Amino acid sequence: MTEQTASLWASFQHWLYRKNMGGRLTTLMFFLPPALVLFTLFVFLPVSEAFYYSFFKWKGLSAISESGTWVGLKNYSQVLGHSVFHTAVLNTLKLILISLLIQLPIAMAIALMVAEQSRLNALFRLVYFLPFILADVVAGLIWRYVYDGDYGLVGQISRMLGSEGFYPLADRDTAFYAIMVVVIWKYTGYHMMIYIAGLQGIPKDMLEAAKLDGANWWQTIVKIKLPLIKHAIQLSVFFSIIGALQFFEMIIPLTNGGPSNSSHTIVTYLYQYGIVRMKVGFGSSVGVMLFVTCVLFAFMYQKFVMTRD
Amino acid sequence: MTELTSHRTASELADQSLIRPRKVMSLPRVLRLAFLFASSAFVLIPFYATVLGGFKTTGELRTQPFALPQTWDLTYYKQILSDPALWNMMWNSLLYSGLTIFFTMLIASMVAFTFSHIHFFGKKYAYSYLITGMMFPAAVAILSLFIKIRDFGLLDTTAGVVLPQIAFGLAMSVLFFKSFFEQLPKEIFEAAMVDGCGYTRFFFKVVIPLSTPILATVGVFLLVGSWNSYIMPLILLNSPEKYPWTLGLMQFRGQYNVEWNLVLGYITVTIIPAIVFFLLAQRYIVAGLGQGAVKG
Secondary structure (H helix, E strand, C coil), X not given: CCHHHHXXXXXXXXXXXXXXXXXXXXXXXXXXXXXXXXXXXXXXXXXXXXXXXXXEXXXXXXXXXXXXXXXXXXHHHHHHHCHHHHHHHHXXXXXXXXXXXXXXXXXXXXXXXXXXXXXXXXXXXXXXXXXXXXXXXXXXXXXXXXXXXXXXXHHHHHHHCCCCCCCHXXXXXXXXXXXXXXXXXXHHHHHHHHHHHHHHCCCHHHXXXXXXXXXXXXXXXXXXXXXXXXXXXXXXXXXXXXXXXXXXXXXXXXXXXXXXXXXXXXXXXXXXXXXXXXXXXXHHHHHHHHHHHHHHHHHHHHHHHCCCC | CHHHHHHHHHHHHHHHHHHHHHHCCCHHHHHHHHHHHHHHHHHHHHHHHHHHHCCCCHHHHHHCCCCCCCCCCCHHHHHHHCCHHHHHHHHHHHHHHHHHHHHHHHHHHHHHHHHHHCCCCCHHHHHHHHHHHHCCXXXXXXXXXXXXXXXXXXXXXXXXXXXXXXXXXXXXXHHHHHHHHHCCCHHHHHHHHHCCCCHHHHHHHHHHHHCHHHHHHHHHHHHHHHHCCCHHHHXXXXXXXXXXXXXXXXXXXXXXXXXXXXXXXXXXXXXXHHHHHHHHHHHHHHHHHHHHHHCC
16 A cells, blocks of 8 residues: 555545444444435336326336326326316316315314313314224215215204205215215314414413504404414415325225216325226326326425425 | 492392302303214214114114114124224234334434435435325325236235335334434433444444333324325235134124124224324324424
């Protein structure tokens, strides 16, 4: 070893020693890779591959180089021209609209009513939040029973009212609205909790000052409470839109997309036409469009709505 | 005299108005309670009907879905509870969720610690990279995920279900852990470094013990997610004996299509663990929801 390389080696060792103070490098070496590798393998790569697969007609049986046929943008044009996909997108938009215009206001009204600390309020909060912990398939199955015109609660009610057998899930006009009732049943408590957390963070003296100034309850809500929990509202709007975009599991036991494909959402469409029929390319093109929508929405929302002060 | 009476009535009035808000309910208060009780009934009736449904015969279920059972018939619950498949599925779910929670928390807290306490090149990019995982559902890549797991030879295995669940749970966990670790007092860290405690030891001996609240919150959310997970096991598992309870429930429903009392009993049995757990852990769930809402 020449003198030069030796001194280079020594300075490298010194550099390494300084960089590794407190085991810094060693810690990085052990702490960083597991997350990055797992995320890359099971999230990043599948998403990137979905982009690639979406240009093929492929049943996924053997390698894509053997059994896949390049079809260019044909999968996309097929999906975009499919009337069932139009219904699915429309339903997803309906779901977003109903969530924002009906579900969130209900959640806010309830939150304002039960935000104050008391035993009875704590009990109410517990009740409203309870459905949230159920699996979506279970919530769907329970309401499949509730809606059963023969055995279920709706059946009993309609018999009491003198009409025979009302099946909300079997009717094209009512099926998706019936599903939305279940969504409201299951997720309102979740949004309520977000609002309550915000409401309980409002300083008490602020509300007292408003009372002294003669503000009535409505003014207190509109002028003080709502502006102060803006962040909680922004958050719950974000979650309900992202939630609507990926809404899926509850529909499987309720209608499975029927009757006559009227109650699909984007993901049940992907499930029915991509996964069940194992059309990898076709399904991936739906996945890619959903991915782009979600990511675009998330970025835009963060940039334009979520204000950081 | 007149003065006196009027004085008395005035003080009586004053007394009444002091007492009135407590004793006599005002109209807004009545309306509020009426609304709360009615909406609570709307929330609870499906639960009530589900739990009782398992005690009723099919005939009674059809004619009396709201009423209490005429006789508390235990045969259906007995049939469900004595089915070894049910216990096998519950065990599978417990295994998958246990592994998912443990490894997600370990891996996510480690990487979050490097983000919060160690300076290194590319930290911002690495963090943003992981966080994008929160923006989209697993469904967007479910077909390519299936191909990937198949190519790895992990279809129908525990690892094949658990690894993707960990990967998709990372983003949210990292976000929670990082913001919590950043709020730990800087002095502890400096003192530990002066004392010659390295990063790794500092993480396991100081950071983790100080982070029990956030560990509990993240753990609870991961548990709710993985205990209830449906689409990943549906795609990645083939053999019914490996199914988690969510798939088992749907299979059971397929078998006993119109025997609602059996299906309702089965639902009841499978949601009891979730409800018990929720009652025990609600503090942490609420804390987790609050964290995002209060912080600006």
